[in-house]
Amino acid sequence: MTILVKDATIVTMNRDKPLIKHGYAFVKDGQFEQVTEGDPSAEWLSKAERVISAKGKWMLPGLVNTHGHTGMALLRGHSDDLPLHRWLEEKMWPFEAKQDQKAVKAGRALALVEMIQSGTTTFLEMYHLFMDDFAEMIEKVGMRATLMRSMIGLCSKEEQETKLKEAVSFAKTWHKQANGRIQTMLAPHAPYTCPPPFISRIVEEAKQLDLPVHMHLAETKKEVDDHRQQYGFHPLEHLEQINVLSAVPWLFAHGVHMPKREIERLSLYDTAISYNPKSNLKLGSGIAPIHDMHEKGITIGFGTDSVASNNTLDLFEEMRLGNLVQKGINQDSTLMPAALTLEFATINGAKALRFADIGEINIGQQADFILLDADKAHLQPDIHVQSHLVYAAKGSDVTDVYVQGKPLMEQSTLLTLDEEKIRFEAKEQYQRICKLT
Ligand SMILES: [Zn+2]
Incomplete structure (x- = not known):
């Protein structure tokens, strides 16, 4: 055509x-x-x-969303105004544990509708459930995505290996499929949910597959303080210590609590940052030092995170808020000009997701x-x-x-999604899951 x-x-x-x-x-x-x-x-x-x-x-x-979890799309408004760790442990994880294939599918279809309607053509999905289903859905709908089966390592070694096997198999099956519209990465969930030996194992596999690794990093002060207390390092320095930073390209989500020394460290490796200003503000996590990271030459793209902590997937909102808060915290209106903000949402986001063209x-x-x-x-x-x-x-x-x-x-x-049906099913599935005990 x-x-x-x-x-x-x-x-x-x-x-x-x-x-x-x-x-x-x-x-x-x-x-x-x-x-x-x-x-x-x-x-x-x-x-x-x-x-x-x-x-x-x-x-x-088309705009590029560099971090999200569409598998959580039914959770919009499910819980607000709680600290991140309580929000996750008391509200998100229990609901997610009840989600089945139908519920996840309904949420994801809703997320695709919202993304397309607000101009997003490419996005990243980090999630642990029904990833093959989702890849098939994206192939049909016609969007572009970087997909990964994310892994939480707070379990036995055997379970860790089972998850990794699934993640590797998914990554191999779908990388560069759907006419090149789908790419994959491997994804340990975060340093606070993945013990260092498990992160090393994941990186080893990613290196063999020649794939980048995506992970949440330094999202909250608590996470960084706890990590220092347990291991004696900032989580990023710890990744350097276990020799995984230089092994593969990395895309980190958040990077809110990054002292100057850690930004410097980030700049020494093949890394990119997904800037999620709305999610970071709503969860009271803080504001990432994006201006300083950009000055150090680090590639930055915008991410929405999931609608459970945003609560929209509209990258125009992300651009505007992400821009304004940088001017505000630095008390300098000349920072992050409009042209640069657009670069984060388009060409730099593409670079962060390793889409070349x-x-x-x-x-x-x-x-x-x-x-x-x-x-x-x-x-x-x-x-x-x-x-x-x-x-x-x-x-x-x-x-x-x-x-x-x-x-x-x-x-x-x-043209490729039935919006009315999707809106109806999303509500129905949310109410069904809420009733399950
Ligand atoms: Zn996230």
């Missing part, structure tokens, strides 16, 4: 030419064959099987893109596009979503 998008204002995320005020893009075999200014010639028009007018719309790369609208890149309705009152005067995208736009401004040149949403209608 060839597609021509014309009359478009294109946010390319290409540093040489970040904005094309009036241009067009030609998509062939899921990739951009042309992206340029002006109007398409008769030749381009004749080559296109579909012509889309983007008049009054802004075109930008998404995050930009450029010739040769995968055609993952979204269109926003720029005619809304809160986007006027519609001159300062990058500024509006960060400081004014909402996920609900997104009207069209494409992945690999295939439409997933057109003029606000989802």
